[in-house]
Amino acid sequence: MSTTPRIAIVGGGPGGLVCARTLQQHGVAVTVFEREVTPDSRSQGGTFDIRADTGQVGLRAAGLFDEFLALSRPEGQEMRLMDRSATLLRHHRPEPGDIGAPEIDRGQLRTLLLDSLTPGTVRWDHAVEKTVPLPDGTVRLEFTRGSAEEFDLVVGADGPWSRVRPALSDAQPAYSGVTFVEVHFNDVDRRFPAIAERVGQGMMWAKAGPLSLIAQRNAAAHIRVYVGFRGPLDWHADIDLADTDAVRARLLGRYEGFDGSLLDLMRHNDGAFINRPVFVLPVPHTWNRVPGITLLGDAAHLMPPVGVGANLAMLDGAELAQAIVDRPGIEDAVAVYEDAMLPRSTDQAGTAGAMLAALLPDTDSTEPDFPDFLG
Missing domain, CATH: 3.30.9.30 (D-Amino Acid Oxidase; Chain A, domain 2)
Known part of the structure; x- marks a missing residue:
């Protein structure tokens, strides 16, 4: 990066925070806008596995892998599959030292990421109302509180009902x-x-x-x-x-x-x-580039909850940050990032949809029929 761009990340979930942390690791300033009033405004959800080929890549880029491992639960990779009579059909036990996909509570991971950021990075109680591309290639964020600010790059990391996505795409999540x-x-x-x-x-x-x-x-x-x-x-x-x-x-x-x-x-x-x-969002979900705006995580590729989404969000965040660091300008960085992220997310979303159909099929059968990829 040859200049000092004004970068805003909308949304303080795993993907947005990994992106912010990775940028700061390389001395790039960034502001995260979060609609929640405080870090403890709501529960962050349950546990999820952090996978070696996606989420762990993001945490390594953020310089937080060892801290993550100290909090994680490798034993959480145990899986017991049963039929409706509670008969155990398959039982997977992780081998000692297996860290392929250890579990961590979402709240623990978020605290780890928040604590790693420069104080003041996250501006709480800043819900975005509208994202407006401007003629000079910059972007204005308009907040529900009545204020507005302009940036060279706005990253929509604000989840399924993103207020950044409409500036790029008319797509809406469908049941x-x-x-x-x-x-x-x-x-x-x-x-x-x-x-x-x-x-x-x-x-x-x-x-x-x-x-x-x-x-x-x-x-x-x-x-x-x-x-x-x-x-x-x-x-x-x-x-x-x-x-x-x-x-x-x-x-x-x-x-x-x-x-x-x-x-x-x-x-x-x-x-x-x-x-x-x-x-879920439609598959594929793509858009024509608009200067100064991109998406990551569920804002870009909302897919069924089969263990893929949050991991991809962290990989997205790390790769976008690295592209910003490596490339000479914002638009070049976004192009490099999206050229990798969009086809990957299309492939992963198709797989996730097939997994959901296999795990919860539209059938009158009462058989367990667990797919072979489980356990």
Whole structure:
């Protein structure tokens, strides 16, 4: 980079923060705008695996790989696959020293990334209302608070409902036909030892045709369960999602025939049921270049949650930052980045869609039918 550009990253998720950290590692100034009011405004979600060929590449570029390993849980790579009678069909145990895809809680990873940035890098409570390309090739960010600022490069890292993407693309996320309902268990080893034992140190997945129960161990004796099924977006239209008893009854009815030990994952959870319909962007999702704007992560390639998205976001962030450092100008850097990112994301999104169809097929069968690539 031969000049000092004004760079803004919209969104403080893993991809945006890896990009910011990598830029700062090379002495490039950057500002991150985050709509959340504080770092602790909301839960950052559950656990996810950081893969050697994507997310770990991003963390190495950010100079944080060793710190990540110290926080990660390699034992979380354990996987238990069951049918609806709770019969164990496959059991994968990671080998000692296996760090191919260790787990880490999203909150832990975000804290690691935030703490690595120069103080003041993230400007909290700055929700973007609109992204406006200007005739001179710069970009104006307009915020919901009424202020505006101009930049040489705006990076949309602001997730599925990006406020940067409309400046590049008319694409909008569409419902995939799959919904997950999330539930939580706290202090699980003491309060629910049978559930803790069934889940183990990693993930337990029980499946019958298009119905899945996925339980994942998080840090601090916490387990999150994802009740996954195919159905209409308004599957809950005649009940109140805030009515825990009504949602529980609806889900238990849908999963009739599952073993009681599996149904306990919906009977005894702590707190509310959280509805999480799965949305995706079209494949391929591409755009004509607009000076001073690009996208990364879910803003660029929202795909089913099969362990790919956040890892690709971190790889995106690292590669964009490196291109900015290596190339003589912003537009050259963005071209190099997008020429690699767009075909890769098209390929990965197609694979993720096929994985979702295999894991939650549109079928009346009650067979488990786990694909061979699992376990």
